[in-house]
Amino acid sequence: MIVLTHAAIYTKRIFLNQCINSGGLPFKPHIKIPNEKTIKTFEDTDKQIGLTISNNIKEMFNKLGI
Incomplete structure (x- = not known):
């Protein structure tokens, strides 16, 4: 953990120097x-066109065929 902390400080110093x-x-x-x-696609999802709505992850995967 200490090594990672020192590496993070070192990379920040390099970035700031650059x-x-x-x-x-x-x-x-x-x-x-x-x-x-x-x-x-953004416009359609804003209008809720073509969305798959589910109550939980299992239901969503089933609807999507995953």
């Missing part, structure tokens, strides 16, 4: 834009 050296985040953050199928 932020200082690069003048910002040491990586380029990006946002994935959903495709049309994903957007349609």
Whole structure:
């Protein structure tokens, strides 16, 4: 456990040093834009279209055929 704590502190120190050296985040953050199928799925689930509703996990697996 102590080794993991020291490793976590070490990785945080490396990350902060990289932020200082690069003048910002040491990586380029990006946002994935959903495709049309994903957007349609979000819209359908918001309208509760095509959802499988179950009272418990066993019932859900049975309905989904898992």
